[in-house]
Amino acid sequence: MEIPITYYLILSSALFAIGVLGVLIRRNAIIIFMCIEMMLNAVNLSLIAFSDLHRSIDGQMLVFFVMVVAAAEVAVGLALIYVIFRNRGNVYVDELNIMKW
């Protein structure tokens, strides 16, 4: 039994909204990063749903490349967070304001 495309899209938008909410509400940089990953996964779900709708492999190829880029981004981002922690002792984004005018 086919699952209608609307269910996939609603779930994808709900996960994306939860990710945005996490990025805006939380202060811990690592949890913000995890919510960014959740947003990327919501977009992946939407791409795979449309790939299934049109029976085209291109959506799944884009998901593949999104996953690769997300992996690279996580490596560099966590290195940055580690350096911030080493310099400051905590990773609260509220206190990272030396570039504020």
Add this chain to the structure above:
Amino acid sequence: MQIIFFLLAATALISGIMVVVQVNPVRSALFLVLNFFALAGIYLLANAQFIAAIQIIVYAGAIMVLFLFVIMLLNLREPEEGGAHRHLGQKIFGASLAAAVVALVIYKVFRMIAPPGKPLTPEFGTTEMVAKSLFTDYLLPFEMTSILLLVAVVGAVILARSKVN
């Protein structure tokens, strides 16, 4: 089949909300792993077998392990005291905005006219089909991702290096 989808979708949504709500970052990471597993199950329902396997291997198996290692290295405690707290009004406003966005998407999506379904071939979404497409049509992006990963690894090592004496 739809029952399985609703179970997996409920798991993904509840674990996603727990990622945002939990105070302890280790529990947040573990709920995100559960989210990724639920999404991998949904990918299987959408005829994306290769991507479902890659989701478990790469996201739940490599990226989240990296997150947990960093959380362990940082040795984060519960938040001690103030600084700027998020006021409860801000959180309620944010949650209502998120709900409004989802409501808008639901409204527009149910007015969408989906194109007629195409027949499902048995090799759609399998590893062979992804590999055929990856090494012919998407060869250039594939090679560029290898360079991207090299750059990311070099960058991460240089960033996290201790000061040279």
